[in-house]
Amino acid sequence: MTLTTGTPARPLRVAIIGAGPTGFYVADHVFQNAQVVAEVDLIDRLPTPYGLVRLGVAPDHQKIKFVTTAFDKVAANPRFRFYGGVEFGKDVTLADLREHYHQIVYCTGAQTDRRMGIPGEDLAGSHPATEFVAWYNGHPDYRHCEFDLTQERVAVVGVGNVAVDVVRILCRTAEELAATDIADYALETLRHSRVKEVYLLGRRGPAQAAFTNPEIKELGELADADITALPDEVELDDLSRAAVERSEDRATRKKVEILRGYAQRPATGKSRRLVLRFLVSPVELRGDGAGRVAAMRLVRNELYASSTGALQPRATDRFEELQVGLVFRSVGYRGVPLPGVPFNESWGVILNDKGRVLDPSSKQPLVGEYTAGWIKRGPTGVIGTNKPDAAETVEMMFEDLEIGAVLQPPATAAAAEALIRERQPRVVSYADWLKLNEIEVQRGKAQRRPRIKFTRVEEMLAALGR
Numbered sequence: 001m002t003l004t005t006g007t008p009a010r011p012l013r014v015a016i017i018g019a020g021p022t023g024f025y026v027a028d029h030v031f032q033n034a035q036v037v038a039e040v041d042l043i044d045r046l047p048t049p050y051g052l053v054r055l056g057v058a059p060d061h062q063k064i065k066f067v068t069t070a071f072d073k074v075a076a077n078p079r080f081r082f083y084g085g086v087e088f089g090k091d092v093t094l095a096d097l098r099e100h101y102h103q104i105v106y107c108t109g110a111q112t113d114r115r116m117g118i119p120g121e122d123l124a125g126s127h128p129a130t131e132f133v134a135w136y137n138g139h140p141d142y143r144h145c146e147f148d149l150t151q152e153r154v155a156v157v158g159v160g161n162v163a164v165d166v167v168r169i170l171c172r173t174a175e176e177l178a179a180t181d182i183a184d185y186a187l188e189t190l191r192h193s194r195v196k197e198v199y200l201l202g203r204r205g206p207a208q209a210a211f212t213n214p215e216i217k218e219l220g221e222l223a224d225a226d227i228t229a230l231p232d233e234v235e236l237d238d239l240s241r242a243a244v245e246r247s248e249d250r251a252t253r254k255k256v257e258i259l260r261g262y263a264q265r266p267a268t269g270k271s272r273r274l275v276l277r278f279l280v281s282p283v284e285l286r287g288d289g290a291g292r293v294a295a296m297r298l299v300r301n302e303l304y305a306s307s308t309g310a311l312q313p314r315a316t317d318r319f320e321e322l323q324v325g326l327v328f329r330s331v332g333y334r335g336v337p338l339p340g341v342p343f344n345e346s347w348g349v350i351l352n353d354k355g356r357v358l359d360p361s362s363k364q365p366l367v368g369e370y371t372a373g374w375i376k377r378g379p380t381g382v383i384g385t386n387k388p389d390a391a392e393t394v395e396m397m398f399e400d401l402e403i404g405a406v407l408q409p410p411a412t413a414a415a416a417e418a419l420i421r422e423r424q425p426r427v428v429s430y431a432d433w434l435k436l437n438e439i440e441v442q443r444g445k446a447q448r449r450p451r452i453k454f455t456r457v458e459e460m461l462a463a464l465g466r
Helices: 021-032 062-075 094-100 129-136 161-171 184-191 213-221 238-247 250-264 383-402 413-423 430-446 457-463
Strands: 012-017 038-044 080-084 103-106 126-128 153-157 197-201 225-229 272-277 280-287 293-305 311-322 326-329 356-358 365-371
Touching: 012 021, 012 094, 012 413, 021 038, 021 062, 021 383, 038 413, 062 080, 080 413, 080 430, 094 103, 094 413, 103 383, 126 129, 129 161, 129 184, 129 326, 153 161, 161 197, 161 213, 161 272, 197 280, 213 250, 225 250, 238 250, 238 293, 238 311, 280 311, 293 326, 365 383, 430 457
Parallel strands: 012 038, 012 103, 038 080, 103 365, 126 326, 153 197, 153 326, 197 272, 225 272
Antiparallel strands: 280 293, 293 311, 356 365
């Protein structure tokens, strides 16, 4: 059939909500289809693009941020527009988007932490790891957070790469951090940190830890922090040993080898100590009588094979107490529901099938609505994992376009732009962002840093002469 939508006379109009990596990957895949003429509008609540690449990737991991050069190429397409500082559900509604676009794609990620669900979790000094990460990365919503770094002992619960980022930032020297794009106020606070001992706590064994080998290896190379692990906790139990041997998983073997090496490593008198623990779970945070965390009660775990064959932790009758005054939980992340968009509460994702958003009652696809990334599948994988995920969603979008199963908006690109600018006069374009980026990089050069970030929306707008 001849396509009426997706031609030069009637371009396919796509709105993407969320300007993180997935949003850019979706835009890129849409533009790569030579048979379809498309216009893509990328809408984000923040004035700045890149999502977690800017506000989640650790400041001492600059190489990972080079992926933004690929995003800038996508944004250079003349049929691409960025609308920063525009909030979905507030500045523009789902009804507005249906009036202006053939297809809408939700790429909003997983924005909140899962809770541990233990007594004392809400004591002062107990925080979600993502708040700390957003704070030190200069996220405008989190710059006013406060973390009591006068505490000498800190526990980080979880053994994924985010947890490893948190312990690494806590253990870095001010000199190491000063060479990064960490937020200025965070650098100043960390410069006066009194943290001496940091614990990284995993509920399963070393073979099941989610961190990658480069991440865990880097912890052994910190300038002023000794690393150690408990020898009995890094030895594989029978079930783990059998699983590793069966799978011939070289990466896991290497991981266990690195951890065993840490257990044997002698202390060298560095000013901080990082302790890796396995097969332990927090069961309670205990207060000091004034509402602050003073200690964590841990239970020792053992592993058992579940009905699916996965090795799961089971509590024993052995307990211990860890004296800590600051706790960060990094035990998983959840998506946040969007106004009017079907959501699976138990999974924390948008209700979908291969990226097509489903009607909750009929379980049939909703015409013109799609999702990609963590809000589609849950918080798994690294930045690059979102590329094939986005490709799958875009494939569904083009299949639907082929049969005419798209929204039929009466409005044009110009009408969409007029609506957005009327609703949010302070909207930030991609050209505006490139100006802000240039200013940040220039400010950084003066201090031999990659950039000095704007961390307040008002500052950004003032720099643009608004």
